[in-house]
Amino acid sequence: MAMKTYEYPKGREWFARATKVIPSGIYGHLGPAEGNFIPVTSFPLMGDHAQGSYFWDVDGNRFIDYMCAYGPNVLGYNDPDVDAAAKEQMKKGNLFTSPSYKMVELAELMVDTVASADWAFFAKNGNDVTTGAIMVARAATHRKKIVFVNGFYHGVSPWTQKIDYPGVLPEDVANNLYIDWNDFDQLQRVFDDNKGEIAAFISTPYLHGNYFDNQLPADGYWQKVRELCTANGTVLIVDDVRAGFRLDLAGSDHFYGFEADLICFCKAIANGYNVSCLCGKDFLKSSCSALSYTGSYWYSAVPFAAGIACINKMKALDTPKMFREKAIKLTDGLKAAAANNGFNLVVSGEPALFYLRLADDDSLFIHQDWIQECVRRGVFFAGHHNHFMNASLTDEDIAFTLEVADDAFKAIRPKYK
Amino acid sequence: MTDSKTLAYINMYAIFGTLENLCEIDENARALLKNKKPISIGFEVKDGPAATLYFKNGYCRLEDGCAPGCTIKIPFSSCEKFNGMIDGTVTPIPTKGLVHIGFLLKSFMPLTDLLTKFLRPDPEDLKDEKFFEESTVLMFYLITVALSQIGNHDAIGSFSADHIVDGDILMSIEGGPKATIRVKNHHMVTIKKDMGNPRSLMEFKGIKLARDLFDGKVNAVASIGEGTILMGGNISMIDNVNRILDRVALYLA
Numbered sequence: 142m143a144m145k146t147y148e149y150p151k152g153r154e155w156f157a158r159a160t161k162v163i164p165s166g167i168y169g170h171l172g173p174a175e176g177n178f179i180p181v182t183s184f185p186l187m188g189d190h191a192q193g194s195y196f197w198d199v200d201g202n203r204f205i206d207y208m209c210a211y212g213p214n215v216l217g218y219n220d221p222d223v224d225a226a227a228k229e230q231m232k233k234g235n236l237f238t239s240p241s242y243k244m245v246e247l248a249e250l251m252v253d254t255v256a257s258a259d260w261a262f263f264a265k266n267g268n269d270v271t272t273g274a275i276m277v278a279r280a281a282t283h284r285k286k287i288v289f290v291n292g293f294y295h296g297v298s299p300w301t302q303k304i305d306y307p308g309v310l311p312e313d314v315a316n317n318l319y320i321d322w323n324d325f326d327q328l329q330r331v332f333d334d335n336k337g338e339i340a341a342f343i344s345t346p347y348l349h350g351n352y353f354d355n356q357l358p359a360d361g362y363w364q365k366v367r368e369l370c371t372a373n374g375t376v377l378i379v380d381d382v383r384a385g386f387r388l389d390l391a392g393s394d395h396f397y398g399f400e401a402d403l404i405c406f407c408k409a410i411a412n413g414y415n416v417s418c419l420c421g422k423d424f425l426k427s428s429c430s431a432l433s434y435t436g437s438y439w440y441s442a443v444p445f446a447a448g449i450a451c452i453n454k455m456k457a458l459d460t461p462k463m464f465r466e467k468a469i470k471l472t473d474g475l476k477a478a479a480a481n482n483g484f485n486l487v488v489s490g491e492p493a494l495f496y497l498r499l500a501d502d503d504s505l506f507i508h509q510d511w512i513q514e515c516v517r518r519g520v521f522f523a524g525h526h527n528h529f530m531n532a533s534l535t536d537e538d539i540a541f542t543l544e545v546a547d548d549a550f551k552a553i554r555p556k557y558k
Numbered sequence: 559m560t561d562s563k564t565l566a567y568i569n570m571y572a573i574f575g576t577l578e579n580l581c582e583i584d585e586n587a588r589a590l591l592k593n594k595k596p597i598s599i600g601f602e603v604k605d606g607p608a609a610t611l612y613f614k615n616g617y618c619r620l621e622d623g624c625a626p627g628c629t630i631k632i633p634f635s636s637c638e639k640f641n642g643m644i645d646g647t648v649t650p651i652p653t654k655g656l657v658h659i660g661f662l663l664k665s666f667m668p669l670t671d672l673l674t675k676f677l678r679p680d681p682e683d684l685k686d687e688k689f690f691e692e693s694t695v696l697m698f699y700l701i702t703v704a705l706s707q708i709g710n711h712d713a714i715g716s717f718s719a720d721h722i723v724d725g726d727i728l729m730s731i732e733g734g735p736k737a738t739i740r741v742k743n744h745h746m747v748t749i750k751k752d753m754g755n756p757r758s759l760m761e762f763k764g765i766k767l768a769r770d771l772f773d774g775k776v777n778a779v780a781s782i783g784e785g786t787i788l789m790g791g792n793i794s795m796i797d798n799v800n801r802i803l804d805r806v807a808l809y810l811a
Contacts, residue, residue: 156783165780174782177793181785305718305801311559352794504725504757504791525793 183513191218209529212408217533230446241442258420267382267407268296278341278376292350346393355490414447468492482550514549566637588616600628630655702737706746725757758791
């Protein structure tokens with residue numbers, strides 16, 4: 142028997158209220174436009190509460206959440222150990238004039254945990270630390286130019302955006318150079334053409350952009366990049382905001398066998414408590430010290446305490462290994478469900494951040510149709526973004542997900558004969 | 559942050575091109591051309607666009623290139639001069655077909671004045687339902703054609719076009735006009751109908767919403783959330799088209 146599908150009347154009411162007082166109702170990545178809610182009527186718009194691997198919307202619909210708030214949910218929503226540490230710190234105080242010693246404890250833990258780190262600098266969001274990394278690189282090298290990989294996302298500051306984005310000036314991106322992923326020869330040419338001018342090469346550890354199959358590094362790619370950057374006095378920045386700690390607790394550069402000069406973390410540090418971290422090599426420490434770069438909430442102690450508890454628990458559970466195993470079980474099951482219904486599901490990227498695409502048409506209409514049928518049955522997949530594993534996901538959750546996937550495939554099959 | 563060459567292409571293909579649609583939907587436009595011999599006007603802009611307008615039986619058609627056999631030929635020494643004709647600061651001088659000056663003065667100019675009335679409408683006129691609908695339909699064609707010209711010629715628009723994969727993007731107003739933006743090797747061409755089998759689509763729910771979008775009264779991102787703009791298929795195509803759409807208003811202001 143076909144599964145019951147969700148409806149969202151209260152969510153729509155809340156969204157209508159939101160549009161009156163908030164630009165676009167819900168802006169950014171959690172919003173229906175950027176989140177690719179296709180059609181918008183199939184997706185929950187407002188949440189009510191969350192626990193473990195689930196969230197419930199204002200209509201009382203439960204979803205297994207494979208987006209994990211776009212990454213921060215790494216141990217499970219409301220993880221008791223992280224929340225206990227946060228509550229304990231809250232009793233002592235969160236933000237006061239003298240920074241809490243918890244900042245030092247977390248910095249020590251980051252340096253002990255991240256293989257390439259000699260120091261740690263804290264902020265709030267991923268964008269804060271990618272921007273900080275660029276400033277450190279420019280301060281250290283006294284150079285302007287930055288090399289990016291096409292398909293990148295490094296935040297929302299003007300330098301991270303593109304010349305055709307609203308509110309961005311040509312001057313904001315005038316020193317940005319672009320190459321294709323895994324194309325070392327192209328990178329070499331860009332370095333040759335801009336000798337002595339490139340402050341940094343910034344990249345995610347693998348290409349986990351949106352709207353295309355994610356791509357892993359070619360054999361030896363990162364090692365050659367490392368050598369090139371060193372030879373040219375260019376700072377190698379790894380943006381590990383998205384993948385950080387999900388592949389390797391020592392950092393994704395460690396996972397791929399090289400060392401970054403600067404590495405940016407955020408999402409998986411503190412299981413939803415807001416803290417980000419820039420880690421770096423010793424030779425860049427004084428340049429970071431020289432920056433005029435701070436924020437009102439960057440010294441909040443509660444997220445520091447939560448981060449310590451979260452990182453220690455991830456170590457105890459060996460979450461990267463767990464994520465890989467669970468994700469492979471899940472995605473193998475999804476591929477089988479697709480094949481059983483006559484569809485071809487392509488899974489790409491690292492398993493812990495798996496990316497899905499139905500390859501049965503190049504327009505993605507079929508893919509979007511399947512995604513929305515899954516969502517309406519209680520499995521929150523994203524249309525065109527990588528997903529995230531979390532430690533609270535159970536075998537029962539995976540089994541239910543596969544049932545939903547199968548039912549969703551059966552629902553769309555008659556339309557695409 | 560606009561350039562005169564891109565504006566010339568918009569003026570040639572989007573503004574003059576919309577005369578085709580004006581003649582289709584407005585009887586007053588057809589009346590201006592009624593009982594006239596078939597006639598053609600070729601426009602040739604140095605270092606810019608060239609096209610020919612054909613008038614026959616009350617209808618109009620724009621074709622690429624200044625046809626050697628055109629009845630009237632009007633050359634321009636620069637894009638700026640051509641744009642000056644459109645905004646009324648430059649008087650065009652035909653080099654061929656001077657005997658048909660009467661058509662230019664009594665038919666063509668009133669026709670372009672009529673188009674201006676629809677494209678830069680008086681708020682009072684928009685209170686008339688029929689006028690409102692016709693004006694919005696013409697705006698739709700103007701914008702969808704301008705979009706391709708900006709993607710092909712404007713420096714920032716070209717950056718967006720460089721990120722669009724090959725395929726057709728269907729843009730439409732529910733129950734109203736449709737246009738296909740065909741992209742091949744990052745070159746964009748607007749075809750003013752549904753060509754079928756699009757790789758992505760964007761549909762505005764109703765003429766009123768389309769108007770509000772064109773007038774900048776509502777935002778596309780908010781409308782997607784409200785379900786008044788439907789999108790589907792390869793969303794990165796739509797994403798980049800929307801970035802070019804942002805620049806349309808800049809050129810048409």
